[in-house]
Amino acid sequence: MANYKYPDKVPFLKFLVHASDIARNPIPFHTKIFREYGDTISLRRFYTPPVILTRDPAVVRHVLQKNHRSYKKSKLQTEFLSRYIGHGLLTSTGDYWLRQRRLIQPGFHKDRIRELVDTINRTIDEQVRSFRTGTFVELYPLMNRLAFEVVSKSLFNYAASPEILKRLQVIIEDLQKFTVKEMRQPLKRLWFNIRGEVKEHLKLAEEGREIINTIIEARKVSGKEHGDLLDMFLHSEYDDGTKMTNDQLIDEILILFVAGHETTASALTFTLFLLANHPEELERARAESLRLKNSEEALEALGKMEHITCCIEESMRLYPPVWVMDRISLEDDTVEKYAVKKGTLFGISVYEMHRNPEYWEDPETFNPGRFSENGNKRNEAYMPFGAGPRLCIGNNFAMYEMMLAVNTIINTFDIETNKAEVEINPLITLKPVDVELRLTRRV
Secondary structure (H helix, E strand, C coil): CCCCECCCECCHHHHHHCHHHHHHCCHHHHHHHHHHHCCEEEEEECCEEEEEEECCHHHHHHHHHHCHHHEECCHHHHHHHHHHHCCCCCCCCHHHHHHHHHHHHHHHCHHHHHCCHHHHHHHHHHHHHCCCCCCEEEHHHHHHHHHHHHHHHHHHCCCCCHHHHHHHHHHHHHHHHHHHHHHHCHHHHHHHHHCCHHHHHHHHHHHHHHHHHHHHHHHHHHCCCCCCHHHHHHHCCCCCCCCCCHHHHHHHHHHHHHHHHHHHHHHHHHHHHHHHHCHHHHHHHHHCCCCCCCHHHHHHHHCCCHHHHHHHHHHHHHCCCCCEEEEEECCCEEECCEEECCCCEEEEEHHHHCCCCCCCCCCCCCCHHHHCCCCCCCCCCCCCCCCHHHCCCCHHHHHHHHHHHHHHHHHHEEEEECCCCCEEEECCCEEEECCEEEEEECC
């Protein structure tokens, strides 16, 4: 492929002028250039192929799904993140990733996750009972703690002490914050090394791995079955009959903690905020909510939470936890009307794609009805969990957890917010800023 054809080029000066704003929050700039230049644009780089930024679902599906074998994740994910959280499904690539995916996938099948519903629902009930009522409280920390507890109990089923899990939570959150800091300020990485911050956080990562290894070894010695995800990991076998090493187990468990609790916490925060600001939608959701006494009731209720599900899906459309993805072309390729060179970096703006007026009517409006059976539920521009072979392996787990959590919270409390708009902070995931809710227990 000799004659390359790239999308309209955005002048480098535009990026240079807005560099400091982009470093803080790139989303407003993305919105502006998409409106000015179209759904797919390019930026020239010195000595390397251009960067392509897109919100076009046809381009995205080509890269993530149709021709996925010709693309890989960037070094930011496969090498940079892996320094701190290991080589699990999120950060691995190639044949190793495929081998791990095939090994772990059966454990996240809907039927297998349904076996964890009792643990998930019981943990949610415990957390909700501890919520403070009668005054405005910051919502994200509540949802973050709830989601972390759900993941830890689903993984270890009460096999680890609360103190140990709390320490692990602190370590993971600290590592995530520092990772974002390094990625957002690449020119300061040498300074971070000189100051000892990199060494300090690598030591933290090692402490986290030691905590998880201790839990794994204790489980192996006990010989007991707990019906949790750790049991599933320990019993999973490759085609040749071998099993994961402890290091591999730790990598995958760390990924589940990192990817499985912060994204859910953000999605729950956004969903409850939007419901508090839309009383009619809240009442429709509350009308189908139930106080669930046991796992049988919870399993039966999951299939009936139609409007609650629509509200969560619409929330993730407006505020997708994974708001941006990247891929690098491994060879020359034709992507729709473009001819791109090997090494081209694609930036996929899920946030902008979810608000692209070409595919969504009134895209800035919270309208759960668009995900009903009568709405455009199968919209090709909707990818909150990604697409293709690397579709999030925990999507069923996340949806069940969010459905049960929203159900319990709106059934237990009246909710009220003191803001009409939510601020966002696009880090590795899209995080809500200073969202407060007042919870009043329902009688």
